[in-house]
Amino acid sequence: MTMNTQPPEHLLHVMHAHQEEHRFISDQAVNSIAEKLKLPRAQVEAVREFYAFFHSKPRGTYDLLFSNCTSCGSPSLMRQLCELLHVTADKTRSDGAVSIGETSCIGMCDHGASLLVNGRPLHSLDGSRIEAIAKLIEAATPVEQWPAEWFEINNHIHRSDLLLKESFTPGAALHAVEAGGADAALEKIRFSDLRGRGGAGFSTAQKWQFCREAAGDTRYVICNADEGEPGTFKDRVLLTSYADAVFEGMALCGRIIGARQGYIYLRAEYRYLLDRLENRLAERREAGLLGEKILGIEGFDFDIEIVVGAGAYICGEESALIESLEEKPGNPRIRPPFPVTHGYMGKPTVVNNVETLAAAAAIVLHGERWFRGAGTWQSRGTKILSVSGDCARPGIYEYPFGVSINDILKDCGAVQVQAVQVGGPSGRLVDPSHFDHHIAFEDLATGGSLMIFHHSRNLLEVIRNFTCFFTHESCGFCTPCRVGTALLKNGMDKVASGHGTAHDLDELKATAALVSRRSHCGLGMTAPNPIRDGLKYFPELFEARLLHQEMEPEFNLDASLEEARQLTHRDDAEAHL
Amino acid sequence: MSKFIKIDGVEVPFEEGQTIMDAALAADIYIPHLCHRPGLSPHGSCKLCTVDVNGRAVSSCTMPASEGMEIENDTPALKKVRKTITQMLFVEGNHLCPSCEKTGDCTLQAVAYHLDMLDGHFPQFYPRREVDASHSSLVIDRDRCIMCELCVRASREIDGKDVFAISGRGTGRHLIVNSPTGKLGDSDIELDDLAAHICPVGAILIKDHGYEVPIGRRTFDLHSVAETDLEEVILKKSAHHDEGEERDPNEGGVYGV
Numbered sequence: 119m120t121m122n123t124q125p126p127e128h129l130l131h132v133m134h135a136h137q138e139e140h141r142f143i144s145d146q147a148v149n150s151i152a153e154k155l156k157l158p159r160a161q162v163e164a165v166r167e168f169y170a171f172f173h174s175k176p177r178g179t180y181d182l183l184f185s186n187c188t189s190c191g192s193p194s195l196m197r198q199l200c201e202l203l204h205v206t207a208d209k210t211r212s213d214g215a216v217s218i219g220e221t222s223c224i225g226m227c228d229h230g231a232s233l234l235v236n237g238r239p240l241h242s243l244d245g246s247r248i249e250a251i252a253k254l255i256e257a258a259t260p261v262e263q264w265p266a267e268w269f270e271i272n273n274h275i276h277r278s279d280l281l282l283k284e285s286f287t288p289g290a291a292l293h294a295v296e297a298g299g300a301d302a303a304l305e306k307i308r309f310s311d312l313r314g315r316g317g318a319g320f321s322t323a324q325k326w327q328f329c330r331e332a333a334g335d336t337r338y339v340i341c342n343a344d345e346g347e348p349g350t351f352k353d354r355v356l357l358t359s360y361a362d363a364v365f366e367g368m369a370l371c372g373r374i375i376g377a378r379q380g381y382i383y384l385r386a387e388y389r390y391l392l393d394r395l396e397n398r399l400a401e402r403r404e405a406g407l408l409g410e411k412i413l414g415i416e417g418f419d420f421d422i423e424i425v426v427g428a429g430a431y432i433c434g435e436e437s438a439l440i441e442s443l444e445e446k447p448g449n450p451r452i453r454p455p456f457p458v459t460h461g462y463m464g465k466p467t468v469v470n471n472v473e474t475l476a477a478a479a480a481i482v483l484h485g486e487r488w489f490r491g492a493g494t495w496q497s498r499g500t501k502i503l504s505v506s507g508d509c510a511r512p513g514i515y516e517y518p519f520g521v522s523i524n525d526i527l528k529d530c531g532a533v534q535v536q537a538v539q540v541g542g543p544s545g546r547l548v549d550p551s552h553f554d555h556h557i558a559f560e561d562l563a564t565g566g567s568l569m570i571f572h573h574s575r576n577l578l579e580v581i582r583n584f585t586c587f588f589t590h591e592s593c594g595f596c597t598p599c600r601v602g603t604a605l606l607k608n609g610m611d612k613v614a615s616g617h618g619t620a621h622d623l624d625e626l627k628a629t630a631a632l633v634s635r636r637s638h639c640g641l642g643m644t645a646p647n648p649i650r651d652g653l654k655y656f657p658e659l660f661e662a663r664l665l666h667q668e669m670e671p672e673f674n675l676d677a678s679l680e681e682a683r684q685l686t687h688r689d690d691a692e693a694h695l
Numbered sequence: 696m697s698k699f700i701k702i703d704g705v706e707v708p709f710e711e712g713q714t715i716m717d718a719a720l721a722a723d724i725y726i727p728h729l730c731h732r733p734g735l736s737p738h739g740s741c742k743l744c745t746v747d748v749n750g751r752a753v754s755s756c757t758m759p760a761s762e763g764m765e766i767e768n769d770t771p772a773l774k775k776v777r778k779t780i781t782q783m784l785f786v787e788g789n790h791l792c793p794s795c796e797k798t799g800d801c802t803l804q805a806v807a808y809h810l811d812m813l814d815g816h817f818p819q820f821y822p823r824r825e826v827d828a829s830h831s832s833l834v835i836d837r838d839r840c841i842m843c844e845l846c847v848r849a850s851r852e853i854d855g856k857d858v859f860a861i862s863g864r865g866t867g868r869h870l871i872v873n874s875p876t877g878k879l880g881d882s883d884i885e886l887d888d889l890a891a892h893i894c895p896v897g898a899i900l901i902k903d904h905g906y907e908v909p910i911g912r913r914t915f916d917l918h919s920v921a922e923t924d925l926e927e928v929i930l931k932k933s934a935h936h937d938e939g940e941e942r943d944p945n946e947g948g949v950y951g952v
Contacts, residue, residue: 145877149875158857158860158873159873159874159875159877160857160859160860160862160871160872160873161860163860163862163871163877164860164861164862164863164871167862167863167864167867168862168863168864430864432864447862447864452737452738452739452754452757454758454759589865589866590865591865592864592865593864593865594842594863594864594865594866594867594868595740595842595868596739596740596741596742597740597741597742597743597780597783597784597841597842598742598780598783600787600842600865600866600868601783601784601786601787601866602783603865604787604820604865604866605783605817608818628779629779632776632779632780635752636742636745636752636776636780637742638739638740638742638754672818673818
């Protein structure tokens, strides 16, 4: 027997493997996993309870999770499948065969209504496909034998510019770094004015510089592939077809800051990409582009490991991501200190978006002028947008920064547009009077999501959907976000159900402002955006649903008697208040 | 030479490494807080200590003080914000002050009084939360837990144990116990541990010691939460601080004669 020198497996991976086999993670399993990995039991339990894809009660052999995103979700198709299979949502059928539930956006917004079946994305759903799925489940056909084309995922790139036009030769950027030296590579990135593509737009060169100068002997590079913002799928496309550029971006960052280890934190919804990415990494090791002595250069050591998440939008926040990487629940950390000085394992760490790393590699390869030539003076280069919703051609569009909403709408074939959500629910809800505004850090900043809503859409319902999303995804660490998002959801429910009053709108406004300003991290700070923009630009949508009276109590006495009416089989006038 | 920050226009000295809260407490300035306790690592979760620094909202318990900071603390606007946050904590759990054993000793209640909170304002959530009475001398009533994690930190950092953790997310967040069964009775907590006494509300209570100090003579019946030297007093739960003074054994009284 050989000595096992491998580090213990990542908690998230061990828990995933266990759940694959047993359909859930029991309390007993929590104990045995904790023992096996030598972790406190409470840590394993807390991880199980934190991530949406871990379950403490058995799921069905067929575990279906419908996306509830406004672009790739369909509540009516979920109801249809529930009826066909005689399943109540969120309750595993008594024979243990099937469970159906909802999940946040799975990044299939260019593929129509979608779901995850046992973790695999299945898209282009319609009534007849739902019927076919029901039949396959009732016939106990293994998912592996379902029609392969259901699982085929195309890229849908409709417009390419700097980054997507070029085919990337593996190793090209690394050769370019070594030709000019690491310092020169950092200068190139500095002069390119590359800003982080995750949405916040921090200067990439500055981040790398801070990390490089931070005290410590070990450093890390993390690629944030936890693309959870509803309506965003550009990283999915980059990781599918441009993975080498991303890997090289990580390696050259490692070279510049002096890191030997990189991690890709991949969202669980993209687990289906894992084998392909691992193979690609293996090929790169084989080719001397990863591992020890990269390009044969003494001292250029860098390797990449992939850690797969388990369903938590908050892990897109860099410090929550680091917590998750450290096998803990994804709670955002106190800042300062920032990850550049105290990141993964307390060491200086660069966390960058997938697109940022790909852009960095391209800049080192093609030069800063090539990059600076595109965009605006405050937002250089291009931005890859995930366009979805009510348009003829949803998909990926790469534009130079500065493109207007109107231009994008024209290109993707959107007509009679009521509103556009730029940057996902955490971004801005834009009304037609602002469609001449531009995608740029100084105007409409975006991580990459652009969702289009046609005139026929119930926009109030869209805002309610976004509010529910944040309530579901709040980690609950701080009071304003934990309680505030729940209050906002309840308020939106009240207004949407036709029970709201002008007083409730005032309450929504006040609570939204407090949650925005007093929350601990970006999730809470942006969670009220849909409501705030909605009230500002579409007040008539809210007012149309209001009761015109001073106050309507939250507690509806008559509605609360519904259960009693059902039990007594009475629904006559006397049974109502 | 000392460095200074300004809190509500008053110059307050600080040393490198101190947070705004540290500097304020040292200068006898009260910034309302629930999840903070000197001696434990700062947490920044309750957000009651939110202040405006040069117009930006920050948590004073986690933000390092730095020269030139102009801090707003005791202003009507911030009082309103903190009142709202306190109301949020009240409606999220099930806080029945009149019948709670911790009444008068509860920091949440005291903060509410300090902020002139007269009602919950928001609709109650009425959550269903589990009680754990498995321990011979302690009980966890999660109805009152405010997720401040003081017990988590006290156990880890002071008691050298790891008895508590917070699990779940969003409003589903809840206190769990690090034992094979998840029950407090099977954990290694002891009555002398700080974690058993640090709860600012009535979520972790000592059994068999109810109402030893009558209502009306409890900590916050006699003191304001804004007294910055209260920490010592608050932690001595089992014996009321007024009882710490030596008594004459022959002292008379209704039952003493």
